[in-house]
Amino acid sequence: MSLYKRIVRSSALMDAAGAMAAGYLRLVWHSCRKTFEPATIQDTIEMPAIITMWHGQHFLAPFVKRDDPTHRAKVLISRHRDGELNARAAERLGIGTIRGSGAHNGEFHRKGGAVAFGEMLEALAQGYNVALTADVPKVARVAGLGVVKLAQHSGRPIYAGAIATSRRIELDNWDRTAINLPFGRIAVVASDAIYVPRDADDAALEAARQRVENELNRSTARAYAIVDRKGSIPP
DSSP states (O other): OOHHHHHHTOHHHHHHHHHHHHHHHHHHHHHSEEEEESTTHHHHOOSSOEEEEOTTSOTTGGGGSOSSTTOOEEEEEOSSHHHHHHHHHHHHTTOEEEEOOOOSSSOTTTTTHHHHHHHHHHHHHTTOEEEEEOEETTEEEEEOSHHHHHHHHHOOOEEEEEEEESSEEEOOSTTOOEEEOSSSEEEEEEOOOBOOOTTOOHHHHHHHHHHHHHHHHHHHHHHHHHHTTOSSOOO
16 A cells, blocks of 8 residues: 555544544534524434435534433444545544445445444434435435334334535535535424334335435425525525
């Protein structure tokens, strides 16, 4: 391995980059005016809960958690080296991490999906909220069955949500990544609780998957409508 690669992949550099990313996200969150919809979501959420968002729209998700001992949370992050930076930043922000990801090409076990699924079930059983993105890997805005099966096996509700900022840079990549910028407006929008019966058959799982996907699209559209001041929005 070249010296450059050793430096780039070093733990010290990752720690520094994670600290910088966490600091930047704090700046964005604390410098923006916030709207929550529903306004009482932090008080009425049925914890422990499964919180899901679209990939590329999730960078500010750690701040949805209140600074309260009952609001414990863990997030699913891939084992890929890009995920390592996200993991270091999340940990700096007080969020536990579970490493692994899903796959639609036969690599589920290699990417740690099975182990991560078990860890998420255990985290929910211990009272942690669990956050994960819903997309089928590398397929934007199509919800996979992973989040639905997690709800089925845990008995915990899914909340499909979105966070948007009025000031942002939108990348032209597979997940339409939004780089949130400070000194603007933030909207946090969440669905009602979505439960999946433990005895759900394939048809019921697919219906739940479609509901999650629809609620993610609705929440995303609503969050952007609020920050961009389109339609009927809070003052």
